[in-house]
Amino acid sequence: MNQTIEIPSRIKSLPLDSAGRPVPWFVAWVDGKPEFRVIGPGKREEAYHKRKCWVCGQQLGRYLVFVIGPMCALNRISSEPPSHKDCAIFAAQACPFLATPRMHRRTRDLPEEAEKADGIPSDRNPGVTLLWVTKSYWPVTDNMGGYLFRLGPPEQTLWFREGRPATRAEIRESIDAGLVEVRKIALEEGPVALRAMEKSYREALTLLPL
Numbered sequence: 001m002n003q004t005i006e007i008p009s010r011i012k013s014l015p016l017d018s019a020g021r022p023v024p025w026f027v028a029w030v031d032g033k034p035e036f037r038v039i040g041p042g043k044r045e046e047a048y049h050k051r052k053c054w055v056c057g058q059q060l061g062r063y064l065v066f067v068i069g070p071m072c073a074l075n076r077i078s079s080e081p082p083s084h085k086d087c088a089i090f091a092a093q094a095c096p097f098l099a100t101p102r103m104h105r106r107t108r109d110l111p112e113e114a115e116k117a118d119g120i121p122s123d124r125n126p127g128v129t130l131l132w133v134t135k136s137y138w139p140v141t142d143n144m145g146g147y148l149f150r151l152g153p154p155e156q157t158l159w160f161r162e163g164r165p166a167t168r169a170e171i172r173e174s175i176d177a178g179l180v181e182v183r184k185i186a187l188e189e190g191p192v193a194l195r196a197m198e199k200s201y202r203e204a205l206t207l208l209p210l
Helices: 043-049 085-094 168-189 191-205
Strands: 027-030 033-039 064-068 129-134 137-141 147-151 156-161
Touching (some): 064 085, 085 129, 085 156, 168 191
Antiparallel strands (some): 027 033, 064 129, 129 156, 137 147
16 A cells, blocks of 8 residues: 555544555455455445444545446446545545556455345446545435445546546547447437436536536
């Protein structure tokens, strides 16, 4: 972990792994060890119903911050519940997957009981992390029998790359790379879906820093 990163007090209360890294509240423990790739049983439901921070597990306040990929600025959907702002910033700066664009998710040797995220998961590392600050969200069903979270209007958006604020050019590059697959799906679904996608894209660009 980068020692220059400020650790929020709520994060300091979390247990540590063998390397001295804080273990987020949502992480599953397998055979007495944290499995960072796996969500703990029932954690999503508990976080939603009891308004708990996804990272530290403590009570959330008025503002809710989602740690999402830049493409989520188009569909305004997240598979994970929100966090405190300082916890979310810490995650964007300290999480190896979020702060290292070249890193990919490891899926080998996952426990059989690993809780899978609903929706259509992606192993693509977008290289940019978006913190979506809002006051509201609600669950919505997906087309696979699970549920995701619809994000309320943004009060603020913060963009990170490699643990630092991302530039507008870096964000555009990440969004445009992800847009290739999204546009392909919209084309298959027809003109209405394509127009909706283009509208969402234009709206997302208004959230980028100057």
